[in-house]
Amino acid sequence: MHSLIIVAEGIGGSIELAKKVQDITGIETRTTILGHIQRGGSPSAFDRMLVSRMGVRAVEVLIEGKKTSKVMSIRDNKITDDIDEALAMPRKFDERLYEISEILSR
Numbered sequence: 001m002h003s004l005i006i007v008a009e010g011i012g013g014s015i016e017l018a019k020k021v022q023d024i025t026g027i028e029t030r031t032t033i034l035g036h037i038q039r040g041g042s043p044s045a046f047d048r049m050l051v052s053r054m055g056v057r058a059v060e061v062l063i064e065g066k067k068t069s070k071v072m073s074i075r076d077n078k079i080t081d082d083i084d085e086a087l088a089m090p091r092k093f094d095e096r097l098y099e100i101s102e103i104l105s106r
Contacts, residue, residue, distance in 0.1 A: 053079050 005021070007014040018029040043044040043051075059081040060069055071083045 050074065057081060 005017065007017065013043065014033060015031050018031040021027070023030040031054075054074075057072055058070075061081045070081045073080050073085070073089070075085070075089060
């Protein structure tokens, strides 16, 4: 028998939960706590710059008094806070970029 229990980040207690499950069921349990590196890898210079730009824009949006229903996105290398614009952006799959990522991940 195999089961998977996922505990949300910040909730904690996964080790204690695994022990309790094992004590009650008698089934061997194992706990794995994923870290940021395992989930997404180390950020690149582009990632760091992008998140900094989005953070600056988020602060500007707050200063402008736009406090609700905002999301930062990038379009044509410009940061926008318009959720309708973000949702309307075309979602194109770049086959070539996917091929490059496959080559680099080997």
